[in-house]
Amino acid sequence: MSQFAxxxxxxxxxxxxxxxxxxxxxxxxxxxxxxxxRALCPFCHSDRLDWFTASGSGxxxxxxxxxxxxxxxxxxxxxxxxxxxxxxxxxxxxxxxxTDEVAIGDRAEVVFSDLGIDDGPTLPCFRKVTx
Numbered sequence: 001m002s003q004f005a006x007x008x009x010x011x012x013x014x015x016x017x018x019x020x021x022x023x024x025x026x027x028x029x030x031x032x033x034x035x036x037x038r039a040l041c042p043f044c045h046s047d048r049l050d051w052f053t054a055s056g057s058g059x060x061x062x063x064x065x066x067x068x069x070x071x072x073x074x075x076x077x078x079x080x081x082x083x084x085x086x087x088x089x090x091x092x093x094x095x096x097x098x099t100d101e102v103a104i105g106d107r108a109e110v111v112f113s114d115l116g117i118d119d120g121p122t123l124p125c126f127r128k129v130t131x
Contacts, residue, residue, distance in 0.1 A: 009037040012051045022056045022110045022124050024088055025049040035090035056110035058084040058126065061091060063102050072117045084108050084126050095125040102128055 006014055013036075016023030025034040027041035028048035040047055063082035066073075073079065080096040096102050097113055107129035114120040 009039050013037045016051075016053065017112060017122055017124055020112055022054045023051050024054045024086070024090060026052055026088075033086070033088040033090050035086070035092055054110075055087045057129075058086040058092070058108050058110075060096070060102055060104055060106045060108055060128075061085045062104055063096065072120065073115075076116065082108075082126065092124075095123070097125045097127055099128045 013023050025037060026032070026049070027034060027044060027046050028050055029046035030041060030044040032041065032043045033052075033054075034041060034043075034049060038049070041049060061083040063080055065078050065080055067078045069077055069079075078100075080099070080102055082094060082096045082102065084092050084094055086092055095113075095115065096108065097111065097115070102108075108126040109129055110124050111127045112122050113125045114122050115125070
């Protein structure tokens with residue numbers, strides 16, 4: 001179980017993160033993948049959402065380089081925050097790690113990191129695919 005405050009909708013997501021899996025929901029009625037975890041499908045409003053393990057692959061839709069920040073991230077600037085279009089369909093806001101450069105359209109894969117923060121939570125981040 002995550003150290004984050006959870007709701008019934010988010011527990012399977014955070015359990016997956018702890019197990020090294022990116023878990024998404026899929027609507028049993030309209031068959032669309034859903035992220036972020038929720039009680040109702042945002043497409044058809046069904047409450048029939050099932051969990052599955054995503055591929056962890058995606059494409060950078062857009063990004064920004066954060067150069068000023070505060071708190072736990074103050075010593076990490078500059079860092080990259082991106083929107084990644086997952087292969088399954090949803091778009092996810094995330095950190096891009098292990099690189100100083102990224103471009104729109106770059107392939108990326110999920111990695112799990114505490115971002116170097118002492119006692120920090122493990123989070124799904126992405127790494128640029130260079131192969």
